[in-house]
Amino acid sequence: MTDLMTDLIKYTAADTATAIASGQVSAVEVAQAHLDRIDAVDTLVNAFLHVDTEGALATARSVDDRRARGEKLGPLAGVPLALKDVFTTKGVPTTCGSKILEGWIPPYDATLTSRLKDAGVVILGKTNMDEFAMGSSTENSAYGPTRNPWDLTRVPGGSGGGSAAALAAYQAPLAIGTDTGGSIRQPAALTGTVGVKPTYGSVSRYGLVAYSSSLDQGGPCARTVLDAALLHEAIAGHDPLDSTSIDAPVPAVVAAAKLRDVRGMRIGVVKEFAGEGYQAGVMQRFNESVELLRELGAEVVEVSCPSFTLALPAYYLIAPSEASSNLARFDAMRYGLRVGDDGLASSEQVAALTRGAGFGPEVKRRIILGTYALSSGYYDAYYGSAQKVRTLISRDFDAAFAGVDVLVSPTMPTTAFPIGERVDDPMAMYLADLCTIPSNLAGNAAMSLPCGLAPEDGLPVGLQIIAPAMADDRLYRVGGAVEAALDDKWGEPLRTIGAL
Amino acid sequence: MPGITREEVAHLARLSRLELQAEELDHFAEQLDVIIGAVARVSEVAGLDVPPTSHPLPLTNVMRADEVRPSLTPEQALSGAPAAEEQRFRVPQILGED
Numbered sequence: 001m002t003d004l005m006t007d008l009i010k011y012t013a014a015d016t017a018t019a020i021a022s023g024q025v026s027a028v029e030v031a032q033a034h035l036d037r038i039d040a041v042d043t044l045v046n047a048f049l050h051v052d053t054e055g056a057l058a059t060a061r062s063v064d065d066r067r068a069r070g071e072k073l074g075p076l077a078g079v080p081l082a083l084k085d086v087f088t089t090k091g092v093p094t095t096c097g098s099k100i101l102e103g104w105i106p107p108y109d110a111t112l113t114s115r116l117k118d119a120g121v122v123i124l125g126k127t128n129m130d131e132f133a134m135g136s137s138t139e140n141s142a143y144g145p146t147r148n149p150w151d152l153t154r155v156p157g158g159s160g161g162g163s164a165a166a167l168a169a170y171q172a173p174l175a176i177g178t179d180t181g182g183s184i185r186q187p188a189a190l191t192g193t194v195g196v197k198p199t200y201g202s203v204s205r206y207g208l209v210a211y212s213s214s215l216d217q218g219g220p221c222a223r224t225v226l227d228a229a230l231l232h233e234a235i236a237g238h239d240p241l242d243s244t245s246i247d248a249p250v251p252a253v254v255a256a257a258k259l260r261d262v263r264g265m266r267i268g269v270v271k272e273f274a275g276e277g278y279q280a281g282v283m284q285r286f287n288e289s290v291e292l293l294r295e296l297g298a299e300v301v302e303v304s305c306p307s308f309t310l311a312l313p314a315y316y317l318i319a320p321s322e323a324s325s326n327l328a329r330f331d332a333m334r335y336g337l338r339v340g341d342d343g344l345a346s347s348e349q350v351a352a353l354t355r356g357a358g359f360g361p362e363v364k365r366r367i368i369l370g371t372y373a374l375s376s377g378y379y380d381a382y383y384g385s386a387q388k389v390r391t392l393i394s395r396d397f398d399a400a401f402a403g404v405d406v407l408v409s410p411t412m413p414t415t416a417f418p419i420g421e422r423v424d425d426p427m428a429m430y431l432a433d434l435c436t437i438p439s440n441l442a443g444n445a446a447m448s449l450p451c452g453l454a455p456e457d458g459l460p461v462g463l464q465i466i467a468p469a470m471a472d473d474r475l476y477r478v479g480g481a482v483e484a485a486l487d488d489k490w491g492e493p494l495r496t497i498g499a500l
Numbered sequence: 501m502p503g504i505t506r507e508e509v510a511h512l513a514r515l516s517r518l519e520l521q522a523e524e525l526d527h528f529a530e531q532l533d534v535i536i537g538a539v540a541r542v543s544e545v546a547g548l549d550v551p552p553t554s555h556p557l558p559l560t561n562v563m564r565a566d567e568v569r570p571s572l573t574p575e576q577a578l579s580g581a582p583a584a585e586e587q588r589f590r591v592p593q594i595l596g597e598d
Contacts, residue, residue, distance in 0.1 A: 104580050105579065107572055107577065107579050108572065214554065214555045240564060310541060310542055310545065313539040313540070316539045328517075332582060333581075333589055336582070337582070338582035343592075346593055347592045350592045352519040355519070356519030356521075361524075368512045368518070372512055380546065381540075382543070384546070386542045387552030387554055388546075388551075390552070390553040390554075391552065392545065441553075443556020443557065
């Protein structure tokens with residue numbers, strides 16, 4: 001094996017695409033290097049639920065053929081990607097981490113899947129996740145937890161722990177996640193990778209198996225800000241198949257990622273995201289990042305968003321309420337598992353038996369909680385109040401963005417916690433999403449990028465950047481500048497220092 | 501704010517078509533009581549004169565032209581069905597024998 005081949009898995013997506021386009025390496029060689037890597041480390045990491053070796057190599061061959069014919073290739077042609085198992089893939093299993101969909105082969109592609117295919121992206125397989133994206137650790141997967149490549153005894157975050165771990169373990173340079181309450185950003189923080197929740201409505205939800213429709217948003221995951229931007233531009237944009245898709249141009253995120261200049265930008269530090277429950281090393285790295293932004297020429301001010309303290313309770317009423325309705329479709333009639341159909345049981349009994357056997361504990365808890373919150377007698381006090389909180393949170397954001405261009409906070413109050421520590425304590429688990437949830441409730445854009453390792457445990461810390469809706473480019477401008485400055489400071493990027 | 505009892509959880513499980521084991525009911529009742537106690541904080545704003553937000557985008561009735569387009573074949577549509585018969589989903593009895 002040449003040096004180039006051993007290094008292939010450490011290439012950025014941008015460099016991989018350039019190497020393929022220039023003929024330095026073939027797309028098949030790149031795909032094979034990553035498939036070999038998955039083969040070598042995934043028994044430890046468990047990032048993948050399904051590896052599509054044949055499909056990946058076929059796509060790679062077609063990219064190589066197109067290049068041989070002299071066709072112009074797109075900016076991500078031939079680059080491997082790990083796809084969260086919540087997007088449908090025609091002819092390739094899609095489980096959402098649930099037993100209820102075990103063995104289901106969707107007859108259609110999600111819009112996001114089609115866009116990746118059109119861009120020549122090589123989909124390596126489907127990644128592990130908390131069942132139906134409900135969780136913050138990937139321990140709620142019916143197929144076993146994903147392990148954090150930085151420390152295999154710890155969680156990679158969730159729900160998109162498989163996608164984030166695949167990046168950190170060099171199984172893929174790009175991945176796709178979905179972010180309902182932080183499921184892209186929080187795993188990015190815990191694995192030292194980059195994750196972006198685009199503005200709600202900017203990436204199509206067609207073929208994204210719904211958890212909480214007013215919050216769910218697909219987005220890019222990568223090891224660098226520029227790679228995330230390239231993927232962002234490939235997947236975002238209006239889709240007539242999604243009635244909540246925004247019909248407006250996608251902000252120029254790739255150009256913004258390359259700017260590396262925050263001079264004159266106004267940056268707000270959210271006062272409410274600090275204090276009790278925040279790990280000392282997380283706050284240390286966060287405060288250093290704020291100082292760095294100041295040194296880079298940004299103007300930093302403190303802002304207060306008082307309603308954010310009610311975001312977590314509001315989320316755990318709104319998301320389960322929508323989930324209780326969305327997951328009613330898993331009724332054992334048209335696809336998926338069917339249990340107890342003995343010729344005597346009614347459809348209703350079969351549905352109840354199937355759902356009892358096919359859903360895991362967290363999904364059941366949230367369905368019951370949502371059904372409770374929507375019950376007459378409780379509706380106004382719970383769901384109604386949660387909707388008012390949502391308005392108050394949006395107003396807090398509006399007031400803050402009247403004075404600053406972006407907001408910053410830690411992405412998560414702590415570093416990665418040990419596997420098993422919070423699995424039977426739902427409220428402790430829910431706290432992992434404390435800083436990420438407000439952006440989902442308001443529908444704006446947010447990024448997490450690595451800002452160092454916590455001194456006390458040597459684990460990655462994430463810096464969260466939040467921008468107004470449809471100003472996603474500001475995330476990349478700030479993120480790109482911070483990343484470049486930190487790479488200079490460390491001498492080598494954090495992403496090359498990982499455990500595996 | 502009142503908590504939640506085991507009986508209420510059993511009732512909600514029936515409403516949501518979830519067959520639960522006895523030990524699941526015990527466990528969920530205990531956990532949901534804690535969760536509901538925590539999320540009940542939202543009722544602090546119940547009395548405020550604030551409009552509710554159900555969705556981040558101010559969209560209403562997105563329409564498209566009603567045109568025939570390619571779609572799944574019956575075989576594709578039935579490909580994931582637990583049981584199928586004569587190009588239809590075969591389901592357990594719905595109305596009972598009489």
